[in-house]
Amino acid sequence: MATLLITGAAGRIGAALRPRLLAAGHDLVLLDERTPDDPPTGGERFVPGSVHDADALDDALIGVDTVVHLAGIPTEAAWDDLVAANLTGTKNVLERATAAGVLRVVQASSIHAVGRVPEPLDEPGSVPGDRLPRPDTYYGVTKAGMELLGSLFADRFGMSIVSARIGAFGEQPSSGRALLMWSSPDDLVRLVLATVALRDPGHHVVWALSRNTGSPADLTAGERIGFVPVDDASGVLDPDARAALPAEDLRYLGGDMVELPLGRSTS
Template sequence: MGAETIVITGASGGVATLLRPRVRRADREIRLLDLHAPARPPEVGETFVERSVADLDGLVEDFAGARAVIHLGGKSREASAADVIEHNIRGTYNVLEAARRAGVDRVVLASSNHAVGFHDRADIPAGGLPADVPARPDTLYGWSKVSIESAGRLFADRFGMNVICLRIGVWFSSPADVRGLALWMSPDDGGRLIEACLSTPDPGYRLVWGVSRNTRGWYSLAEGEAIGYHPQDDSEVYAEELIARFGPLDEDDPELRRVGGNWCSIPLGEPN
């Protein structure tokens, strides 16, 4: 058998940069899509294609022969309604529709914890906030992520596609602050999660938290474990340093009681 092809959109972004070395394999071709060439040039087994997710016909061509699409493209911060509709909502529709037309039946969509930002941490059950908890977006950005989740549900139900939506906490090399201790997903665990999404048989439609096995975590790991995701890293290794720098999480701060933190009160539609 020949090498399998995996497409990554938003391939020049920070998350894709972390992911690329963790999904490269000798039997795999990685097709990198973005409007701008990645700062880290393509390596053996990788090919860069300059493409906007606004270009539906071009995406159909780029997805031809692929086994799966990992959709990381779009706005990653709060933005105007026009921007999140164009880049996140319309762009994700194009990715799903292009995958359908190209015969790709597995799509991984990058959603966000901001799809549920207004949930109160006081209401989180002992096992963590379930991955399929009803949406309560905290921003237009969060609303756009709810929209892409529902689009994934539509394509799974109507066309039988396998669509896994990852409600990602913070996917960085290390957590940036004390709140991040609950939300962090390490680069290595991010690679493990994507491999689970690619390898689990016939997942249908799923919502899964994109987080590590954090001692201070708020989110359920059960849905990830159900598809073979077993995170190994814990943000606790950064706790002493971050608490010394920022102080402990203020449990009396009404903003910090919400899952979305201060995103619940930033100006709606303004870049943050």
């Protein structure tokens, strides 16, 4: 059993991971500026604060084995806001984790770090999880930068860091593109558990995707660290439900996001 710190624990992904990680037998520390909608239960400790608050981070890291870093802005926004939340926030988490002797981190990168890669729909498994960045937005740039911070801290401090390129996350696929690039909550938990088991230092950039039929994602990089996803978007919905999914731009891995005006918030 491990003790995991989840930053951004009140967010959509954090809320989905919490009960699954508890069911796997782990204790959780929840860090967020906002109190989670589901109150902390046995096995959980809530620390109010942000990734810009060194004291809150130090408190949250007490007794922790592995960090699950989810805090940040999850879509396109103003440049300065993205840099503060996604780059400086990540730097702060990695610095405080290092100071606390916590050497395992899985951090939420994004498919949008490689969003401008033309999506080869007729070539399943053709895009490796650790492909060089080709971002589609300022948001994607900050996620690529987060990956570089992971590389730096892994090399400088002997940490085991996984940069997880998350796709269309949700309980079930929500668009035609998500049938190819879906990240199920259960599979994302499998990636967290693979990170908990890491012992050798290094930085790993991997697809945090499910094993979706026909996906262009090559899952080999994740499999090398013990991440073996099992869910498949094509088996979650019946044919009528799949046919009714909204269409989305399939020219690039980033989908419709490649057309967003740079620096304009979508919220």
